[in-house]
Amino acid sequence: MEARDLRQALVLRPRRYPFGAWPWRAAAYLASGTAAGALACAALLVLLLASLLLVGIPLLLLGGVALGGPERLRLRLVDRRPAPDPHRVPGAPGLGAWARVRAGEPATWREFAYGLLLATVLWPLDALALAVALGVPGVLLATPFLLAADGHETKVLKAVLVTSYPPALAAAVLGALLLVGLSYPLGLYAAGRGALARALLAPRDTGAADGLGEVIASRARLVDAFEAERRRIERDLHDGAQHRLVALTMTLGLARLDAPAGGPLAERLARAQEEAGQVLTELRELIHGIHPQVLADYGLGPALADAADRTAVPVDTDLGGLPRLSAAVESAAYFTGREALANVDRHSGASRARLAGRHDGRVLVLTVEDDGRGGADPARGSGLTGLADRLAVLDGTLTITSPPGGPTVLRVEIPCRVRSASSSPRTVSSSARD
Structure with missing residues (x-):
């Protein structure tokens, strides 16, 4: 080479x-x-x-x-x-x-x-x-x-x-x-x-x-x-390993049909099919965590809305009009927002949160706010320190305001240019889960 x-x-x-x-x-x-x-x-x-x-x-x-x-x-x-x-x-x-x-x-x-x-x-x-x-x-x-x-x-x-x-x-x-x-x-x-x-x-x-x-x-x-x-x-994982695991699961299911019912072989085949199904589920979760397809296909707004919908705490979203940005910017903003929502679930004790994003032509601004107990400190291992370093590569900044008693507000700013038209055709300002 x-x-x-x-x-x-x-x-x-x-x-x-x-x-x-x-x-x-x-x-x-x-x-x-x-x-x-x-x-x-x-x-x-x-x-x-x-x-x-x-x-x-x-x-x-x-x-x-x-x-x-x-x-x-x-x-x-x-x-x-x-x-x-x-x-x-x-x-x-x-x-x-x-x-x-x-x-x-x-x-x-x-x-x-x-x-x-x-x-x-x-x-x-x-x-x-x-x-x-x-x-x-x-x-x-x-x-x-x-x-x-x-x-x-x-x-x-x-x-x-x-x-x-x-x-x-x-x-x-x-x-x-x-x-x-x-x-x-x-x-x-x-x-x-x-x-x-x-x-x-x-x-x-x-x-x-x-x-x-x-x-x-x-x-x-x-x-x-x-x-x-x-x-x-x-x-590669989606088109290769996932399809092969699906084929393996189907093959094991067909083998179970040919095995004597109630015998040890049928029991082992059932266990193997169950294990293969669990591996397939874990692989799908891994693929979604590597790079969600909605982010690549539809952009930052729908991807963040999907992340908010998966959050246990009800989230109001205001992501309308976000344009398509560079892949690096969209990925960094998405994973930062997802990590912030995960922290709301795990640590805040909040009853409701709000996720908003806008782009003024020069800077992408993303905010995540919750009504939890406050007192968040990134130095204690919230998972945001590494994301802040990643944002710094893009000349972006991450700031957290979290007084004791709340509210906690996380704000992300990334200077970037618009790549193409809006990824979110309309503004959404409603609960992701009632």
Whole structure:
């Protein structure tokens, strides 16, 4: 594959990407990053203890320099472009001259910052990405072998009990499909990690400001690519795995008709058909969560109205006249609104909520208000912190006003242009569920 880096491989050869070398290179990059980060974390703890004796402070700074070289080499796993050493050659020999030059270089401080990030934040994220993209499909693929090893039953992902081979094979098929599908977000995450490493460890010669601009632009491109791959995965699961599971369920039903009534074979076939039906239901929920079809077909207004209709708390909606916007904007606004409505259900204790959206030609404004108990704090893990970061990539903002006793008001603003005509032909201001 003639691709300069992982990001180009995802964009230029999306269909062949899962079956090439790049997914393995991405996994190797993240696995080695996990190991390097764990070692850096241990070294950081030792140096922090040594700094109490005033000997660890310079070692902390120079530790970033020692880490930078191997990290630039490791970057070649996901980015084939050379990552040159940004350090200057000292003008005089000796350790003192070398230390003075290194202490005065911006590159040294950038490597120090990257070392802190790797030791505290990045390596757990790398491990989590590998666990989701490889661990979950791997467990599903291993279901038939685990069942054979036990001889009677096995629990898939500690949740679903499997006692016969048809559902075990169905789980393995689902695992294979997820392994292929999740290779795309795994590659996108690895590409983002590589972009961050390059920005800090091998910045462009035009300066730090230009490098930061490139990082911001790459984040925006990754958002667009992620949305495109999200829709591709949804289509693949809908057109492939879902149809096969439906066919499997029908085949099991036909087999039950041929089996002797009341016998052990009929009972096992019934159990297998039930398990296949549950897997099909879970797959449909997964597909809807990846990218709801109503959002792609009809736009943000109908998609948010559908989300409001699924909310247990009655929701008044005012979404009329929302135009079609870019896919990234519609997706970010939809998932933010859906998460806000989920928080209303789970945490607010509200008896009623209101969801409103408008676009004034320049800015999309989305508000979610409820009459609950208030006191909401995103820092306590409401699920909105990650969405706020995603909105920031689009130059959007998310603000929450939630005094004790309520009401709670969430407001989203995203600067964006109109893509096409209105997605909601009329204004709706009524209860989604009476």
